[in-house]
Amino acid sequence: MERQSMAVDIACVGFGPAMAGFLTTLSRRLAAAEKPPLESAASPGLPLQVVCYERADDPGFGVSGVVTRARGLREAFPDLEAAQIPMAAKVRQEKVLYLLDPVGASRRSAALRAADAAIRAARFALKYEEQAVELPYVPAYLHKLDGFVFSMGQLMQWMSGQVLSTGTVQIWPGTPVASALVEGQAVKGVRLVDQGVDRHGNPEGAFLPGMDVTAALTVVGDGPVGAVGRQLDRELGLPQGSHGRRDWAVGMKFVVDLPEGTPLEPGTVLHTLGFPEPEIFGFLYVHPDRVASVGIFVPSWFESPVRTTYRYLQHYVQHPYLWRFLRDAKLRSWGAKSILESGRRGEPVLAGDGFARIGEGSGSTNVLTSSGVDEAFTTGVQLAEGVIELLEAGKPLTRENLDAAYVARRRASFVEAEGRVAEKARDGFQRGVVTGLLGMALAGATGGRISLGEEPAHPAEKVSSLEQFYAGRIPAGDIAAIRRDCEAKGVPLHDALMDRAGWPAVPLDGKLLVTQQDALLVGGKVQAPPGYADHVTFLRPELCRSCGRKVCFEICSAEAIRPGEGGVPTFDREKCVHCGACLWSCTQRLDGTDEVNLAFRAGTGGLHSAEN
Amino acid sequence: MSFHIVVLGSIVPDPLQTLEPVSTPQGPGLKNEQMLPAVLDPWAGHALYEAANLAAKTPGSKVTLVSLGPKAKLQQVMMAVAQKVPFELVALDGPAGGFTDAHEVAARLAAAVKALPGLDRTKLLLFGGWESASRGAGVTLQLVGELLEIPDQFQGVDQISARPDGSFEVLERVEGGRHQVSTCQGAPAVLGWATGNLPEPKNNPQIGMANMRLVMPALQKAAPAPVGTGGVEFASVQVPKVMRETRIVKDASPDEIARELVEWISKD
Numbered sequence: 001m002e003r004q005s006m007a008v009d010i011a012c013v014g015f016g017p018a019m020a021g022f023l024t025t026l027s028r029r030l031a032a033a034e035k036p037p038l039e040s041a042a043s044p045g046l047p048l049q050v051v052c053y054e055r056a057d058d059p060g061f062g063v064s065g066v067v068t069r070a071r072g073l074r075e076a077f078p079d080l081e082a083a084q085i086p087m088a089a090k091v092r093q094e095k096v097l098y099l100l101d102p103v104g105a106s107r108r109s110a111a112l113r114a115a116d117a118a119i120r121a122a123r124f125a126l127k128y129e130e131q132a133v134e135l136p137y138v139p140a141y142l143h144k145l146d147g148f149v150f151s152m153g154q155l156m157q158w159m160s161g162q163v164l165s166t167g168t169v170q171i172w173p174g175t176p177v178a179s180a181l182v183e184g185q186a187v188k189g190v191r192l193v194d195q196g197v198d199r200h201g202n203p204e205g206a207f208l209p210g211m212d213v214t215a216a217l218t219v220v221g222d223g224p225v226g227a228v229g230r231q232l233d234r235e236l237g238l239p240q241g242s243h244g245r246r247d248w249a250v251g252m253k254f255v256v257d258l259p260e261g262t263p264l265e266p267g268t269v270l271h272t273l274g275f276p277e278p279e280i281f282g283f284l285y286v287h288p289d290r291v292a293s294v295g296i297f298v299p300s301w302f303e304s305p306v307r308t309t310y311r312y313l314q315h316y317v318q319h320p321y322l323w324r325f326l327r328d329a330k331l332r333s334w335g336a337k338s339i340l341e342s343g344r345r346g347e348p349v350l351a352g353d354g355f356a357r358i359g360e361g362s363g364s365t366n367v368l369t370s371s372g373v374d375e376a377f378t379t380g381v382q383l384a385e386g387v388i389e390l391l392e393a394g395k396p397l398t399r400e401n402l403d404a405a406y407v408a409r410r411r412a413s414f415v416e417a418e419g420r421v422a423e424k425a426r427d428g429f430q431r432g433v434v435t436g437l438l439g440m441a442l443a444g445a446t447g448g449r450i451s452l453g454e455e456p457a458h459p460a461e462k463v464s465s466l467e468q469f470y471a472g473r474i475p476a477g478d479i480a481a482i483r484r485d486c487e488a489k490g491v492p493l494h495d496a497l498m499d500r501a502g503w504p505a506v507p508l509d510g511k512l513l514v515t516q517q518d519a520l521l522v523g524g525k526v527q528a529p530p531g532y533a534d535h536v537t538f539l540r541p542e543l544c545r546s547c548g549r550k551v552c553f554e555i556c557s558a559e560a561i562r563p564g565e566g567g568v569p570t571f572d573r574e575k576c577v578h579c580g581a582c583l584w585s586c587t588q589r590l591d592g593t594d595e596v597n598l599a600f601r602a603g604t605g606g607l608h609s610a611e612n
Numbered sequence: 613m614s615f616h617i618v619v620l621g622s623i624v625p626d627p628l629q630t631l632e633p634v635s636t637p638q639g640p641g642l643k644n645e646q647m648l649p650a651v652l653d654p655w656a657g658h659a660l661y662e663a664a665n666l667a668a669k670t671p672g673s674k675v676t677l678v679s680l681g682p683k684a685k686l687q688q689v690m691m692a693v694a695q696k697v698p699f700e701l702v703a704l705d706g707p708a709g710g711f712t713d714a715h716e717v718a719a720r721l722a723a724a725v726k727a728l729p730g731l732d733r734t735k736l737l738l739f740g741g742w743e744s745a746s747r748g749a750g751v752t753l754q755l756v757g758e759l760l761e762i763p764d765q766f767q768g769v770d771q772i773s774a775r776p777d778g779s780f781e782v783l784e785r786v787e788g789g790r791h792q793v794s795t796c797q798g799a800p801a802v803l804g805w806a807t808g809n810l811p812e813p814k815n816n817p818q819i820g821m822a823n824m825r826l827v828m829p830a831l832q833k834a835a836p837a838p839v840g841t842g843g844v845e846f847a848s849v850q851v852p853k854v855m856r857e858t859r860i861v862k863d864a865s866p867d868e869i870a871r872e873l874v875e876w877i878s879k880d
Contacts, residue, residue, distance in 0.1 A: 006818055051821070057692070058626075058649045086647040154647060161684045164691070167828040173692055175815050195814040208814045289644075332630070525628035531814070572862075608628045610649045 003191075003209045007042035010387070011190050011215035012052035013177045013229075014222035015059050017152075017373045018359025019052055020159040021380025022219060023169050024076055026050065029388045030168035038391050041216060048391070050169040051213070053192065055176040055222070055578070055602060057529075060157035060610035063335035063579075065253050065283050065293045067091060067269050068371060069147035071414065072378030085158045087151035087287040087611065091144050092267035096135040099275035099282075099319050105502035106277045107304075107473070111434055132272075132321035141369050141444050142271075149267060149285045151255070151293070152373070153610035174529070176602035178210050180218055180228050182235050185399075186353035189214035190228065193532060193602055199573065201533035217387065217397040221359040221380065224248075224340035225580030227602040229361040233348050234595070244346035244363065245594070246300070246456040247426065250581035252309045252336040252557055253295025254317065254523065255611045256512060259328035262290055270322075271370075276315040277302065278433040284322060291332065293612075294322065298555070299341065300459035300584055301429050304469050305549040308494035309336065309557055309581070310516045314506045318513075330511045334523025335612035336557035338580035341426060342456070343367040344419035350410065351402035358383050364415055368422030368444055375415045382409040420448055427453030430462075458594060460587040463549055466497070474500050490563050492554050516559050520575060526558060528574045528605025535603025536561065536571045536582060543588040543597045544568040551585040552598055578606045613778035614672030615799060616732060617663040619699070620721055620740040620753060621656020622681040622708045623689045625649070627745060633849040639841045640711045640849045650685045652693050655741025659805040661813060662772065663739045664697030670774055673735075675699040678724050680717060681708035683834050690831065694823040695815040701823075701830040702728065706837035710746035713842025718755035720837045725760060733800050736760075742768050742804035757802035764801040766794065771809060 010026075012019055030038060030048060038048045056062070074080050082088040100116050101108065108116065119126065119133050127134035160171055181188040192210035197203055222228050224245075238244060258264060268286040275282075279302040284294045296316050298309045317326050340346055340360055347363030350356065358364070358379040365372035386405030387397070395401050410416055421443065428439025430453045439452035456462075466483075467476050474482075474497065482496045499505070506513055520526040538544050545567035553561040553569050557579045564570035580600060588597035625631060625648040632643040642648070652660070660677060667673035676699065679686055683705040690701065702724055706712075725731070725738070738760070740753035757765050768785035775781070778798040783791040785806050 004818065006821065008821075049821075051817070053817075059688070059691075060649055086644065157647075157649075157688070161687065164687050164828075165684070165832075167832050170820070170824050170828075171691055172695060172815070172817065172820055175695065175817065192817065206811070206814060208816070211817050213817065522630070525626070527628065529812075608626060608649065610647060 001209050003212055005212040005214060007214045008049040008051050009040050009042050009215060010048065010050045010217045010219060011213050012050070012219040012221065013190060014220075014226055015052050015054040015156070015160065015171050015173075016062060016221055016223055016359055016376065017156070018362070018364070018376040018380040019219065019221040020156065020163065021072065021076065021377035022221065022358060022384045023050070023052060023163045023171070023380075024159060025381045025384030026388065027163050027166040027168045031166040047168065052169065052171045053175045053177050053190070054171060054173045055604065056606055057174045057604070057608060058610060059160035059171055059173055060153040061607045062152045062156050063251075063253070063337040063607065063612040064152035064373060065251065065285055065295050066150040066152050066155065066373050067144045067147060067285055068150065068374045069144050070374055072374045072381060076377070076381055082148060085150065086154045087291060088154070089149045089266040089286065089288050091147050091149060091269055092265060094138070094143060094145055094269040095271070096138050096142070097132045097270060097272045097321065098135060099272050099321060100131045101275050102131045102320055103315070103502065103504060105498070106275060107469070108278055109432065109434070112278055130320040130324060132319070139441070139444050144269065149269060149287060150373075151287065151611055153612045157610055174604060176604055177222070177228050178602050179231050180220070180355065181212060181214065182232070185236060187218045187232070187355035190218055193604070196531050197533050199534045205531065216354060218355045219383065220355060220357045220361065222361060223359065224361050225338050225583050225600060226361055227600070229348070229357065232355070232357070236349055236352065238348055242345070244342045245340060246458055247341040247346070247367075248300040248459060248584040249297040249339045249341050250309055250336055250555065250557060250579055251295055251297045251339055252313050253293050253334070253612065254313070254331055254512065255291065255293050255333035256326065256329040257332055258290040258292050258325065260290070262325060264292065264325055275319055276312045277304075280312055280316070282316050292329070294326065297339070299429070301456065301462050303462055303464040305463050305466055305551050306492070306494035306497050306554045307551065307585070308492070308498070308554055310519065311494060311498055311506070314513055315503060326512060328511070331514060331519070331523050333609040333611040334519040335607050335609065336577055336579040336581070338584065339372070340365060341367050344423045345455070350407050352399045354397060356383050356402050356406055364419070366418050366422045368425040368440060369418065375419075378413065378415050379410060382406055382413065385409060423448060424451035427451050427455060430454055430456055458589060459584050460589055460596070463551055463587050465548065466493070470497065470501065487563065492563065494554050520558055520577075523609065524577055525608035526575055526577055526606060527608060528576070532573070532604045534571055534573050535601040536576065537599045537601070538568055539590070539597050539599055541566075541568045547588055549587050551587055552582040555581045555585045557581055573603065573605065576603070576606060578603065613774070613776065613798070614670050614735060615666065615737050615774070616735045617667055617673060617675045617737045617739055618725055618728070619656065619660045619663050619675060619677045620738065620756060621653050621660060621677060622679050622746070623650040623685050624653045624708070624744070624746040626651050627654070631851055633851060640846045641709060645709065650689050652689055653741055653745050655743050655745060655805065657693075657812070658808040658810070659739040659741055659803075660693070660699065661697060661810045662805055662808045664699065664813070665810055666772060666774060676702060676728060678702045678704070678721055680704040680706050680720055680837050680839070682706070683831060686834070687831050690827050694827050695817065695820040696813040698819055698823060701827045703830050703834035704837035705834040706839050708746065710744065711841060711846065712839045713844055714752045714755060716839040716842045718752050718759060720839060721752070722756045722759035725756070734798070736762075736800040738762060738800070738802045740804055742806050753802060753804050760800070762800045762802050764796050765804070766801065767804040768806045769803045770806050772803065
């Protein structure tokens with residue numbers, strides 16, 4: 001097979017907030033007429049050749065509900081105003097709400113049931129309305145009162161425009177990177193995915209083997225489920241003793257048009273806990289022009305094997321506290337994304353010969369302050385500052401030099417200091433919600449010196465059996481019957497089990513409450529181009545056949561993974577939104593390692609909405 | 613014989629987006645238009661890919677894309693398009709909404725074509741979309757041709773076959789799924805493309821790198837082209853009626869799909 005190759009100076013993988021920080025800083029230097037030009041070693045005589053390959057079909061197709069203090073962003077853009085970026089608003093009001101269960105179907109511990117009863121009894125003395133109570137005190141570290149509400153898609157569109165307008169770097173959307181070119185402990189560039197192949201990767205039609213792009217520096221910012229970052233973890237190893245990448249969540253959101261006359265002001269931020277399950281946290285952020293983002297997070301420590309995010313989100317928006325604002329709202333957009341909640345503990349090797357890691361995949365997310373975008377952006381800025389320093393000094397991009405120029409900057413910054421405080425803050429959730437919340441409070445109050453709980457186990461260990469999860473609520477015989485029925489119909493179990501557990505039917509209204517497939521089509525505008533291989537595959541079919549939990553298709557945000565014949569799930573690439581929840585929800589570990597039976601590779605397509 | 617193929621094409625909102633007309637101080641527009649992701653007008657896209665294909669078959673030919681649209685959006689769209697086929701870009705910075713007056717737009721485009729360095733009319737093939745996925749009136753290409761005094765115009769083109777002497781055969785769509793076959797003695801000519809016959813080219817990073825060395829500077833020096841409504845008043849604006857019936861069926865045969873579509877269209 002003839003594989004073309006091309007040489008550049010810096011090859012970047014993934015255009016997210018971290019890469020935006022990197023390219024913003026680097027492109028400004030490259031465009032600075034008053035400074036000596038940085039010349040290309042790959043193409044002598046030309047300026048430094050910098051290319052960034054993005055998997056999605058547009059730089060604005062990312063997903064995140066963003067409320068951020070924007071410290072790093074404002075340092076890079078000192079004149080940043082909300083009016084510059086569509087859907088951006090200054091944070092004006094922030095509340096943390098505990099939501100009671102108005103339908104009585106969620107699984108609540110005895111302690112929580114007692115707390116609920118106490119809240120209802122004392123509601124006249126509390127800030128209580130519509131089955132929700134506002135927490136009287138919110139720790140300062142949780143506040144974003146000096147920050148912004150953003151749409152991630154619009155923020156990325158804006159930042160890509162800023163970067164491209166310098167004319168010094170290139171961002172190529174719709175071009176996934178299959179892998180890094182690893183030689184020994186060094187990275188020599190990247191290999192792009194093959195085009196013109198069938199779903200199994202076999203050449204067909206106009207076959208174009210993925211090109212090798214060699215580079216003196218490969219910047220990896222492809223996020224927590226990115227194929228290149230995970231390849232480096234596998235091949236180069238994690239720092240000694242680290243089992244860091246075990247704490248996850250999937251966030252799913254609707255972007256909605258609020259009804260006319262809504263009392264919600266732009267910049268309103270609501271954080272919620274307690275409903276639809278105690279383990280599921282939620283949010284509502286209000287953008288300008290009567291637009292809001294509303295969503296939930298389903299964590300990897302949620303024991304349910306039928307952890308369907310979409311169905312839970314439909315119940316979440318119908319909670320009385322939110323429904324009074326959302327009753328006549330209309331779906332504009334929809335999306336989902338995995339979040340690596342290990343934070344600083346999940347930090348990989350940050351730099352090596354010819355490569356550096358930035359952003360969420362590099363462990364920058366702060367799980368105590370619930371902040372990730374600004375931290376990711378800041379790590380990109382730090383790397384760019386270090387790289388510029390090295391290039392100006394004519395030093396090679398080796399591990400030693402990158403450690404001194406980039407990693408040292410990062411260690412001296414707020415990302416590191418606050419990341420250390422947050423490192424063990426969420427360990428309590430391994431024992432339950434109440435312990436988790438107490439653990440966070442303790443870690444926050446003591447600067448991370450005291451925490452509760454223990455380091456998270458592999459996510460597979462947290463998933464209980466159906467019989468355990470529904471013990472006391474659905475008899476084992478009924479579960480067996482539901483399982484048989486769903487297997488016969490070829491559908492996941494979650495709807496039938498939630499119905500049986502008392503969750504009411506979702507009254508589809510064609511506006512906000514729509515089927516999951518309509519959320520894909522109307523909200524996410526999901527599609528995938530032909531000619532690429534499936535990026536989700538199942539490595540050992542026998543493990544799928546023997547798997548009793550099959551969380552992959554229960555949690556799949558897009559119904560792209562479904563029950564298949566012979567017990568091996570099927571995958572439909574045209575529906576996948578690349579959220580990656582299947583990756584950390586697969587319970588079939590391979591040979592006792594942290595690797596699982598579900599392979600999640602680089603792929604094309606997905607969401608086509610820039611509003612998430 | 614070689615050609616200089618000039619493709620006229622701009623951007624439209626990604627067709628997957630939900631469009632809602634609104635009134636703006638500048639006239640009718642789309643709600644949140646600047647937020648919507650954009651793509652190269654699919655009709656113009658066909659023209660561009662056909663142009664690149666023809667250029668590849670006729671050595672010495674080159675392709676220039678002349679595009680009038682908001683600079684920031686053009687820049688974004690070019691990052692997707694420039695990976696597909698080799699071309700040079702001439703960018704004009706102005707509104708690309710379909711509510712702009714076709715005569716004003718045509719005048720700007722014609723002036724830009726005339727100003728192309730070293731333009732040889734005897735080699736000029738003016739390509740564009742027969743229609744547009746924007747709210748365009750669908751006459752811009754024809755008007756540009758008239759302004760450039762090119763009498764040979766073909767619309768609804770599906771195929772061009774060039775001959776060594778510079779003449780070419782053109783297949784234009786006519787009623788009943790048939791083609792009208794014409795032979796043109798040579799350039800200059802205007803070809804408004806239907807869908808053509810070519811698939812969308814694969815992304816080729818080398819083509820992208822080569823293109824961007826000229827595309828980036830072209831974007832940076834994009835001249836302002838403030839086209840407007842040309843005095844046209846819009847009495848009312850509405851998007852086409854939309855009917856949604858979602859049903860996911862895999863592996864249906866083309867015949868089954870066609871039969872269902874006919875039934876569905878017949879309902880209206």
